[in-house]
Amino acid sequence: MVSPAGRSRIRHNDALVAELSAVLGERVTTNQAVRERHGKDESFHAPHPPDVVAFAESTDEVRDIVLICGRHGAPVIPYGTGTSLEGHVAALEGGVCIDLSGMDRILRVGAEDMDVTVQAGVTRKRLNEHLRDTGLFFPIDPGADASIGGMTATRASGTNAVRYGTMRENVLGLTVVMADGRVVHTGGRARKSSAGYDLTRLMVGSEGTLGVITEITLRLYGIPEAISSAVCAFPTLLDATNTVIATIQAGVPVARMELLDALQMEACNRFSKLDYPVAPTIFFEFHGSPRGVEEQAETVKAIAGDFGGDDFRWSTSPEERNRLWQARHDAFYAALAMRPGAQGWPTDVCVPISRLAECIAETQEDLKSAPFPVPIVGHAGDGNFHLVYVIDPDSQSEVEAANAINERLVTRALAMGGTCTGEHGVGYGKAKFLTAEHGEAVSVMRAIKQALDPMNLMNPGKILPP
């Protein structure tokens, strides 16, 4: 396990628990199993249970919890579904985990304005179920059925970002409880505004380190008239990557364009009972009018053909499409199933699209010496790709090898003008790379953190390197 330099600022404090209980009643616990569950996410990084878990059901309750924590000097860690990937929910310095899953109300659907306001604990799948009859949907899809609060806090994106953007582009406004208990409303419902500092974008991706996000207004989209998916295998990963690059450069508004290497395809075939060729593959999805989808598909087919991708298998029925994308979403579990008893360490980087082929090729070369399987999966249309180190958690040498590969991966991406994480976030797993990526700008981030959270109580140890 990768261990943080954690220190607990608070262990058991009866006064703190009593004050929280006065507000929340039974919805406060120090039960060990509950604490352990709340200090752990889906990453490989060491979990750290909080001292207390508080289940909030309203912004006012979150404000009360934050005020109580402030008086006791206890850290505050927001928790949605625990599906983060860089140790975001680990209570590195102890403190109070605020579980927001009870804040699960959809507060307002603005069908005419194509927007919605939800509480932070609403998950993306529940939101889309709720929207079904409106003809609208929320496209951001990081795979896991994450909470909208968590997706906002980590600036999530996923398979649909090529066409619809990330949380950065799709959050219109927020309600946030700041470290001193101030409740602020950022942004608004107008599609654009030049009125003041963009606090919405500052909070999106701040991973709970600047405040607790309790309500989110999101942009919605009309469910496309026509949707069509296709799977296409390529002779080499380079051919597949070049198809992605050429498609983006041709300006085709493809909705999804997911790259899977041969190893990942083998894992997916086995796990999801599919029979695709074991070869570098792209999963495509096209959204639009019937004519538009046809036009996009024709263009992309021609491009793929230039790179040896001749075997387009179409999925036009919703059932087939769902099966395809479920398999894509299960890629992580499929990877794990390749090596029983192993644990997965997922990571991601993102580079300018012009460097994607080079970055993937060099990474592939580097992986040849890896002493464990490392499938590659990518939201390649954004220049974003993922590795999963499928390792034996008890083997120190494997953990060290994964660490070394990860360092080289990030160094490579940064050297190509990329970022250490396209969508997973920093948590505490990638904080050490922040200065290499942003240089002096980290000192500006630190000044903002200091101004808004002078006691460093909001999810301490995340994003900013120690």
Added chain:
Amino acid sequence: MVSPAGRSRIRHNDALVAELSAVLGERVTTNQAVRERHGKDESFHAPHPPDVVAFAESTDEVRDIVLICGRHGAPVIPYGTGTSLEGHVAALEGGVCIDLSGMDRILRVGAEDMDVTVQAGVTRKRLNEHLRDTGLFFPIDPGADASIGGMTATRASGTNAVRYGTMRENVLGLTVVMADGRVVHTGGRARKSSAGYDLTRLMVGSEGTLGVITEITLRLYGIPEAISSAVCAFPTLLDATNTVIATIQAGVPVARMELLDALQMEACNRFSKLDYPVAPTIFFEFHGSPRGVEEQAETVKAIAGDFGGDDFRWSTSPEERNRLWQARHDAFYAALAMRPGAQGWPTDVCVPISRLAECIAETQEDLKSAPFPVPIVGHAGDGNFHLVYVIDPDSQSEVEAANAINERLVTRALAMGGTCTGEHGVGYGKAKFLTAEHGEAVSVMRAIKQALDPMNLMNPGKILPP
């Protein structure tokens, strides 16, 4: 004139000028005419000349100027083309204006990644001329041939924002000189990142109050294969507005959708020698593949027909199109020409699209008693519209009436969930509305300003209310 509560912190300081001259040589001046020109923008708000104008040609020079100003306690006001609309460049407390127009180099065109890095003084027209042979263009078009630095600092948008977004969506990264002389690089060239606080978006729209933007990396787009424009008149402004709303709600990816009321059409006809009906009118533009443009145009024509807009006049030749959009861009000058000797006070608000018809109707009603012409022009697809108060600057009663209309306009927009400015920015003209719009969030903005500019030297008096 609307007068700010300005006070000069520095008048003549030979040591300051000498230090600046040591860095910039002849490119420092206290010449009155130059100072006056640099304290004035295209707004109605009272100009305030800076004490010194310094012409910078590099980020290093800007850093040196900022450091010298810091030592002398002199305010720093960045200046691009002086086309701002809320008094952004007025040196309310004196100080040094940094004219960035000499920073006019296009540093890098990334045709493969569809991005470009420019110095802050490059204007949007020059950028697009430079790009012409690449097949790419930068779509954000606020009308004036503003500098990219100024457009970034004010979070500009304009006619193309319906399809391409605003500066918020299209700035990928920045070089910024902070108040203490630190030079920071924000963002990057990857299309998405979850690595740390979004300083890029914090700086976009900060109007020089947090630092001086010296370099900008922008997203570019392929020049559409097909472009088609049309003009359509409607029986009433409500019909025209409803056409806009229905088009947006139908999800048609129209590139431009500009609303002009009958008064503005009359002014444009006269000023630009056109012969359109004097009626509420929409200027449309469609971008895409030939089939896509055709499809969009058909859909919109059907929608317009539902609201009495039957007379579509098409402009498909580039010459005709340019004439049309030049007339749109000259709308402000056309308005001024209606009343010789008058001065224009342009303003804008933005509301959720569902409230646009109501907001425009109530505004129109309010304007009936205005003692001067007030044409309405709107980037209506975003819910954004503009008024120009065409007033006699020497008439105190007209100025007061304009002020009162403006207050009611903003109050109305805010009550509908909108913003006090969709794209012009706050400057010092709209600072008084910031608290009504953002409430407690203004205190968070203030904390950030205090953290990053503790001496309040960066464009003081702008954005944040006193």
